[in-house]
Amino acid sequence: MSRCARVAAWLLLASAGFARAQAPDEYQQPAHVGEDEVAIAYLAGRFTSPITCKRNDGSVLDLQDSIVMKPAPEEGGGDSLKVTFFGVDVADVDYCYNLIEKRIPDRRGSILLHYRSHNRKDLGTSDFRREAAKGSLTYNAHRGELHVRGLGKGDQEEPARDLPFDGGDSRLVVQPIQLGSDGAKLFADYDERVKAGVIDATARRFALTFYAKDGSHFTFYGIEDKKRR
Numbered sequence: 001m002s003r004c005a006r007v008a009a010w011l012l013l014a015s016a017g018f019a020r021a022q023a024p025d026e027y028q029q030p031a032h033v034g035e036d037e038v039a040i041a042y043l044a045g046r047f048t049s050p051i052t053c054k055r056n057d058g059s060v061l062d063l064q065d066s067i068v069m070k071p072a073p074e075e076g077g078g079d080s081l082k083v084t085f086f087g088v089d090v091a092d093v094d095y096c097y098n099l100i101e102k103r104i105p106d107r108r109g110s111i112l113l114h115y116r117s118h119n120r121k122d123l124g125t126s127d128f129r130r131e132a133a134k135g136s137l138t139y140n141a142h143r144g145e146l147h148v149r150g151l152g153k154g155d156q157e158e159p160a161r162d163l164p165f166d167g168g169d170s171r172l173v174v175q176p177i178q179l180g181s182d183g184a185k186l187f188a189d190y191d192e193r194v195k196a197g198v199i200d201a202t203a204r205r206f207a208l209t210f211y212a213k214d215g216s217h218f219t220f221y222g223i224e225d226k227k228r229r
Contacts, residue, residue, distance in 0.1 A: 035117035035127040036079040039137065042128070043069045043081060043174065047206065047222030050186065051088065051104045053096040056153070063088060063096075065104065067208075067220060072112065081113045081139060083172070085146055095152040100182040100221075106151050111144030111165045111210070113172055139172040141165035146212075163212040170213040177205040183221040200226045 048064040055061065065088055072082035087108040088096060096104040116138075118127045131137060149160035164170065177183035187205055203224040211217040 032121045033124045034079070034119060034121050035124040035131075036115045036119070038124050038128040039115035039117065039131075039139070040071050040079050040081045043139075044071060045069060046225045047208070047220075048225050049098070049221050049223070051096050051098045053088075053090050053093045053151070056092050056094055061090065061093075063090060065107075065220070066225070067222065075112060079114065080142075081115070082110055083113060083144075084110045088151060090151070093152040099186050099188075104151060105148050107146050107148050109144065109146040111141050111146070111170075111172070113139040113141050115139050135175060137174040139174070141170035141172065141213075142167055146210075163210075163216060164214060165210075165212055168213040169211060169215075171211050173209045173211070175207045175209070177207055177221070181207070182219075183207045186221050187223060200224070202226070 046066060046068045048066045051063050051065050053061045053063060066086050068084045068086070070082055072080045075082060085107045087106045088104070090096070095102075098104060117124070120127060144165040146163040146165070147160065148163060177187065183205065203226055205221070205223045208220045208222055209217055210220065
């Protein structure tokens, strides 16, 4: 198992108040890792969000919007996290939606993030636990762009646009899904899907709010897909 994977596995225990998963007993606290390394390992994975698309013939499709977050030191230098949006590949649709959004757009592109830390190798995990206990984590963006366009004929009049994430106040804010929140509504059938074997019982759920450089923002409610990383 890689160092990044060991850090992430231990964090599932260390940040029990923020994460929903459990890690095997054999994982031990990694020694001498910085808070930024811990924070990046913590988010690494594939996360999906359920959407429904209504086709032009009246039929509906249940699909998933997905993003992947992984360490990318070769692209951002040092400890960087790359978030990739894959968009929604679907044709002949009128519009796409979910339980909390009437119109789901197609987002494609990638963003490079870094985590501002105390830079203390001997206290990295402790520093991260203290930040996670506050209820949210902030990752600053230093490069990237998302291309956003409407899905379906109902959104053809909405112009496509590019969201810049190249510094400024662009960032990602990560929060757990709270009871009674929009995210909780979206994943209301979580237990049933676990019983059906569609979702791993230890899968984590996050509200991921992305703030672009131009001041616009959106929230991606994601559940961890542990089958595909």
